[in-house]
Amino acid sequence: MTKERVVVLDFGGQYNQLIARCVREAGVLAEILPYDTSLAAMLADPRQLKGIIMTGGPDSVYAPGALTCDPAIFQAGVPVLGICYGMQLMTRFLSGQVGAGGGPEFGHTEITFAAHPLFAELAAQEKDEPGAGRHVWMNHNDAVLQAPPGFQTIARTDRCPNAAFADDQRRLYGLQFHPEVRHTPGGRQILRNFCFSVCACRGDWQMSDLTVSLVDDIRRQAGDGQVLCALSGGVDSSVAAVLVHKAIGSRLTCVFVDHGLLRQHEATEVMAFYRETLGMNIIPVDAADRFLGKLAGVTDPERKRKIIGGEFIRVFEEEARKLGGADYLVQGTIYPDVIESGHGKAAVIKSHHNVGGLPPDISFKGLIEPLRSLFKDEVRRLGEALGIPRALVWRQPFPGPGLAIRIMGEITAERLRIVRESDWIFREEVAKAGLDQAIWQYFTVFTGVRTVGVMGDDRTYDHVIALRAVTSSDAMTVEFAELPYALLAKVSQRIINEVRGCSRVVYDITSKPPGTIEWE
Numbered sequence: 001m002t003k004e005r006v007v008v009l010d011f012g013g014q015y016n017q018l019i020a021r022c023v024r025e026a027g028v029l030a031e032i033l034p035y036d037t038s039l040a041a042m043l044a045d046p047r048q049l050k051g052i053i054m055t056g057g058p059d060s061v062y063a064p065g066a067l068t069c070d071p072a073i074f075q076a077g078v079p080v081l082g083i084c085y086g087m088q089l090m091t092r093f094l095s096g097q098v099g100a101g102g103g104p105e106f107g108h109t110e111i112t113f114a115a116h117p118l119f120a121e122l123a124a125q126e127k128d129e130p131g132a133g134r135h136v137w138m139n140h141n142d143a144v145l146q147a148p149p150g151f152q153t154i155a156r157t158d159r160c161p162n163a164a165f166a167d168d169q170r171r172l173y174g175l176q177f178h179p180e181v182r183h184t185p186g187g188r189q190i191l192r193n194f195c196f197s198v199c200a201c202r203g204d205w206q207m208s209d210l211t212v213s214l215v216d217d218i219r220r221q222a223g224d225g226q227v228l229c230a231l232s233g234g235v236d237s238s239v240a241a242v243l244v245h246k247a248i249g250s251r252l253t254c255v256f257v258d259h260g261l262l263r264q265h266e267a268t269e270v271m272a273f274y275r276e277t278l279g280m281n282i283i284p285v286d287a288a289d290r291f292l293g294k295l296a297g298v299t300d301p302e303r304k305r306k307i308i309g310g311e312f313i314r315v316f317e318e319e320a321r322k323l324g325g326a327d328y329l330v331q332g333t334i335y336p337d338v339i340e341s342g343h344g345k346a347a348v349i350k351s352h353h354n355v356g357g358l359p360p361d362i363s364f365k366g367l368i369e370p371l372r373s374l375f376k377d378e379v380r381r382l383g384e385a386l387g388i389p390r391a392l393v394w395r396q397p398f399p400g401p402g403l404a405i406r407i408m409g410e411i412t413a414e415r416l417r418i419v420r421e422s423d424w425i426f427r428e429e430v431a432k433a434g435l436d437q438a439i440w441q442y443f444t445v446f447t448g449v450r451t452v453g454v455m456g457d458d459r460t461y462d463h464v465i466a467l468r469a470v471t472s473s474d475a476m477t478v479e480f481a482e483l484p485y486a487l488l489a490k491v492s493q494r495i496i497n498e499v500r501g502c503s504r505v506v507y508d509i510t511s512k513p514p515g516t517i518e519w520e
């Protein structure tokens with residue numbers, strides 16, 4: 001079992017779990033702790049504290065009430081790496097200077113790295129990760145104007161003279177850029193270098209350790225209670241269910257709710273799949289009329305999510321009552337859902353239905369969310385480690401609120417038909433082109449816009465369908481997929497010919513950030 005760990009002190013940045021995930025990828029246990037955890041508390045854990053990473057955060061270190069840490073961490077002899085806000089806080093504590101100086105920097109930036117163990121192997125990585133030794137991703141207003149005494153500058157950009165610094169004596173380091181995001185091509189190598197060259201980790205952590213610890217946590221939380229699981233047919237709820245099943249066996253009952261917002265043929269396919277391959281006890285609930293009734297006339301995306309989230313919980317409560325009560329509800333919430341619903345200090349982007357949408361009077365003792373700190377690809381690897389069939393593990397993600405957030409404005413039977421039929425065509429053609437595994441998510445959106453067209457000799461005034469297809473590994477950052485024109489042309493032609501009410505098809509070429517995957 002794991003004997004060492006790196007602590008990630010959470011100052012509320014959007015990408016903090018990505019840091020933990022890069023550390024796990026390096027085979028090192030990453031433990032995320034609140035920003036103000038004392039050094040003594042960190043040292044109390046029997047697993048050796050090999051290093052501390054201070055994350056980014058939304059504040060300025062000089063803002064009133066700015067988050068701060070236990071200054072003892074800088075004297076403990078344990079290596080500390082400050083990222084963005086973390087670097088600025090370190091600077092402030094150690095008598096350097098932080099300020100607006102060279103102005104804000106957002107996005108891709110050219111950087112010059114000095115020769116330093118933190119940046120080892122970057123040049124060698126250029127052939128697999130172009131830009132590894134030259135580009136980073138910045139996201140800051142303030143920067144370090146003057147490094148603290150004892151520190152050397154080890155990287156600079158045009159606008160940021162202290163893009164990275166180091167005090168090798170005290171083993172304290174700072175990066176102004178974000179190594180954890182994919183837009184910094186050498187970032188993962190830098191974090192690996194920190195773990196191995198600076199902290200001298202051995203790398204004794206693996207995915208199967210995670211299964212053991214998650215199963216233990218579930219047993220502890222559930223005690224001898226009865227547990228209900230909300231199965232959606234997606235990867236996340238399936239992996240969550242299998243974990244809980246492993247932990248508590250027959251005390252788990254799964255419920256599959258058809259909220260009327262599923263894709264074409266999905267309800268039947270999903271039920272068949274669970275029954276045949278997972279062998280779990282599943283109760284199907286057809287609640288389409290109920291959900292669509294509540295959603296009638298609702299146009300605001302956040303309200304849609306809240307209504308769906310609230311209704312989901314009610315349905316489960318009712319099922320629980322029929323079963324004679326359940327103490328806990330399992331949900332397949334994963335980390336991007338948590339962070340984008342405004343976890344800790346991070347800003348709210350969207351309230352995902354299974355996080356922000358929970359009604360306050362929920363009558364379960366609690367939620368079991370074993371995947372809360374994991375990213376999608378980690379969930380998939382965990383699913384494979386648990387022996388879940390590949391077809392299920394590699395299914396494309398589908399959001400809990402389903403087609404509701406792919407129909408702009410009001411949800412009607414007609415709009416559902418259009419989005420279902422067009423989505424089916426798109427999926428069919430992507431699969432025929434052999435691209436279904438290579439693309440993270442691909443679907444159609446009912447835009448709510450009508451445009452003029454000509455069909456035959458007649459003028460039409462029909463709906464615009466948008467195609468969305470993205471590549472990603474974690475849904476936090478995505479690129480639009482570069483689909484072949486011939487495929488786009490085929491899909492467009494088929495949708496216009498086969499789906500009544502559509503006269504135009506457009507392709508969404510927005511990355512995330514600044515866009516999101518879903519349109520609402």
Ligand code: XMP
Nearest residue numbers: 351352353397398399400401475516517518
């Ligand atoms: P966005 O649109 O936020 O999507 O870039 C990131 C990932 O999350 C899915 N998604 C949701 N999943 N409830 C969910 O369970 C939601 O409310 C929700 N909104 C988005 C989305 O499909 C993508 O995989």
